[in-house]
Amino acid sequence: MSTTSLTGVLAENIRATNAGDLDAILATFADDAFVTDASREFRGKQAIRAFLSKEIVGDRVSYEVVEVLGGHGQTIVRTITDGLFDKSRLPSPLILTHYFQITEGKIASQITILLKDPAR
Known part of the structure; x- marks a missing residue:
């Protein structure tokens, strides 16, 4: 199912x-x-905080959700991604795919990748 x-x-x-x-x-x-x-x-909140501070908040990253897929205990979220990071070698629009695993109401894992040709 896609939403x-x-x-x-x-x-x-x-x-x-x-x-x-x-x-x-x-x-x-x-x-x-x-x-x-x-x-x-x-790994762990201290390392995640440092990453988020510099590369997400620091680069003013923003996401526009374009697709949400679920199944097998994962939620896959595709986003049009923007921010103040170097985009010179990236496609436009930049669509990233985020694979989330949720445990007890919190994100246990997030894997973000740039797919060459996302299956739709």
Whole structure:
């Protein structure tokens, strides 16, 4: 099933990201969560906070949700992504695919990748 709406912790994560609210973004993650972004992994809230502070909030990243897919315990969210980061080698629009695992109402893992040809 494909939609463009999110609820719960993922909706809060996107809202907080778009608002540039570091503490609110971090609050959506479990204490032992991990984030994988651009082939780098950040484990635990301290490492995730440093990543978010510099590369998400610091670069004023914003997401426009274009597709939400669910299944097998994961939520896949495709976003048009913008911000103040270097876009010179990136497609326009930049569509990133985020794979989320939610446990007990918190994000346990987030893997973000740029797919060459997302299946739709």
